[in-house]
Amino acid sequence: MSGTAPADVAEATRLDRTAYAVDRGAAADRAPVRIVHLGLGAFARAHQAWYTAEVDDANEWGIAAFTGRTAAVADLLSPQDGLFTLVERGPDGDRSTVVTSISEVISGDRVDLWDERIAAESTAVVTLTVTESGYRLLPDGSPDPGDEIVAADILALRSANGGQVPVSPLARLVRGLAARRRVGSGAIAVVPCDNIPGNGEYVRTGTLAFARAWDTHLADWIETFVSFVSTSVDRITPRTTADDVRAVAARTGWHDAAPVITEPYSSWTLCGDFPAGRPAWERAGAVFTDDIxxxxxxxxxxxxxxxxxxxxxxxxxxxxxxxxxxxxxxxxxxxxxxxxxxxxxxxxxxxxxxxxxxxxxxxxxxxxxxxxxxxxxxxxxxxxxxxxxxxxxxxxxxxxxxxxxxxxxxxxxxxxxxxxxxxxxxxxxxxxxxxxxxxxxxxxxxxxxxxxxxxxxxxxxxxxxxxxxxxxxxxxx
The missing domain is CATH 1.10.1040.10 (N-(1-d-carboxylethyl)-l-norvaline Dehydrogenase; domain 2)
Known part of the structure; x- marks a missing residue:
């Protein structure tokens, strides 16, 4: 399939791990999950998933990717075993790569699996791609008391054993971290990837506020065991169209229901600690700094x-x-x-x-x-x-x-x-x-x-x- 497109798009082979492995003469094994991600949109796949795939030669850093508000992307990616085609669209042509770093695609409403993946001792990093307003925080990072979803989520956290499920990203994060604390899995890094200045401290402030509203002991544990990494991210990633899906099939021979179109340029600057380890993202161009x-x-x-x-x-x-x-x-x-x-x-x-x-x-x-x-x-x-x-x-x-x-x-x-x-x-x-x-x-x-x-x-x-x-x-x- 590499290099030769079929005469008709209908002849394209559905992209999945087995077919891709056969085409490449390689094993179809998924990398073990060591990163949990929330917000499985096009940018996350063009950025964090791509950086991880570029440097994970030993197949050690799999991503469990959870959708945010809807399960639509999970419905498209699950039959493909998390694989997707990344098309770098330059002024003079396209370059296509199949990205293999997503080991699991999970609907965001599966909070049981969310808690389980964050609690796993093997998990070292949680990454987030959330829109600026999606955090539902005030400019100082504190939860917005006038936001009905925030109020409902605090109630949901306080009745965690009663079946209520929080929906806002940081309430969900707090729930997952509480599960990690219960099983004693130790330190972990949280890495927000958004367009908010000082996003590590911003997310830390919001996370601790949600935690304190539920359990002050949990907040104390988060302060001790959770590192919040500030980042600056950059890669223009427009919406994928139906024409893009057809063009990818014609060009690559893979029928991919969820390709990602992006520019060749990418940038990732990070500042903070990774107490349980991380991929060597700097090998793909990421920059680590003490002053972001x-x-x-x-x-x-x-x-x-x-x-x-x-x-x-x-x-x-x-x-x-x-x-x-x-x-x-x-x-x-x-x-x-x-x-x-x-x-x-x-x-x-x-x-x-x-x-x-x-x-x-x-x-x-x-x-x-x-x-x-x-x-x-x-x-x-x-x-x-x-x-x-x-x-x-x-x-x-x-x-x-x-x-x-x-x-x-x-x-x-x-x-x-x-x-x-x-x-x-x-x-x-x-x-x-x-x-x-x-x-x-x-x-x-x-x-x-x-x-x-x-x-x-x-x-x-x-x-x-x-x-x-x-x-x-x-x-x-």
Whole structure:
């Protein structure tokens, strides 16, 4: 099968461990589970699963991968024994690899298996891919007391023997760690892989709060035996389409129901301890550091911040993808101005000109259809962690934060025009939109300090009401 595609897609062989092993003349053995993962989406497979497969020559680091909110991915991957095709889509062509590191695919509602896998002495690492809002935490990392799911999950933890099952990720993590404590399996590392600055400490704070709400002795055990590793992750991974599934079958000869399309570029920076061991991810390019903050800020502000900018400014100008938007001089200029403000607060040793140039090349890869409508989801949290810190830093420096105000303005303009966007803070956004001063109220939903700054709000209002007339397609709202 390697190298020769069948004449007809219908002739493709279903991808599974046995067929793949026969094709490669190798054993079909799964690696023993030593990593438990929550949040089995495309990014997790393009990133953590790929890094692990790249370095696990001895077949020692299998992943038990649990789905998050739905079992849909498990339904696709289970018949394939966890195997999937990773397609690295560069500007000039595709490179396909079958990733074999996922040893088990398990629906997230199987909390019995979740507890069992985390409790196993062989398990050394728990990785999480959760959206910023998915943690259901306040900006300081504490559980949101006004969140109905948080309240229900605390009750579920307190009645763990009564059959109630927590659904939020950190409540589920606490339940699994409690099972590990009961059997005495010892230390373990928790590795969040998301776009939150200081995510290790953030997740540690939330986890301990959930634990204390249930059992203070468990919280004490977590403080002693659980390491929380901070990370910065990066790999653009758009949604897989039906056309992608057909193309993979035609190209590789494997019928894969759940291939992953991603860019050739990947990055993973980690800071923290792994008391029970870890794969040698550095062999695949991961970087281990004692100071992750500059790497986090560079990625969050320059890559993710630009994505949020393009999601709103680009759609206002009639664009559908990142590549389309960055080709518009108006959008590209807005990105460069925002980057100028952000880079004023980043250390020079990060080689910022080269990083910016590489980002423009990545954004311009039109073969990666990164939908702006996908990026716009959860805009409140994204603006809070990607744009607001730069705006506050600019204001503290005595400058106007004009480029940051333009990003806020594009979002405000779309909200006030009635565009519907998926957002966990949707009720707050709706209330702010109906406020007498909707602009100020919306800015305050993202960051109360910015919402209380009259000059910044005035800049946002002016930019929302008078967007720049620059080259590129426009769409009135």
């Amino acid at each position: 903050a500059p790497f986090e800020s560079r990625k969050l502000w320059l890559l993710n911040g630009a994505h949020t900018l393009l999601a709103h400014a680009g759609q206002l100008r009639g664009h559908g993808t990142v590549a389309d938007a960055i080709a518009d001089p108006g959008c590209a200029g807005a990105v460069e101005r925002f980057w100028d403000e952000a880079c004023a607060h980043l250390p020079s040793h990060l080689d910022l000109p080269r990083y910016r140039s590489a980002l423009l090349q990545r954004f311009g890869n039109s073969r990666i259809a990164h939908d702006l409508a996908q990026i716009e989801a959860e805009s409140v949290t994204k603006l809070r962690v990607r744009i607001a810190p730069v705006a506050l830093a600019e204001l503290r420096a005595g400058r106007t934060a004009a480029a940051c105000a333009d990003v806020f303005a594009a979002w405000v303009r779309r909200v006030l025009a009635g565009h519907s966007m998926t957002d966990a803070r949707g009720d707050d956004v709706a209330a702010a939109r109906s406020h007498d001063d909707g602009c100020a109220a919306l800015v305050a939903v993202v960051d109360p300090r910015l919402g209380a700054d009259p000059s910044f709000v005035s800049r946002v209002r002016d930019a929302a009401q008078n967007p720049p007339a620059e080259n590129g397609p426009r769409r009135t709202s």
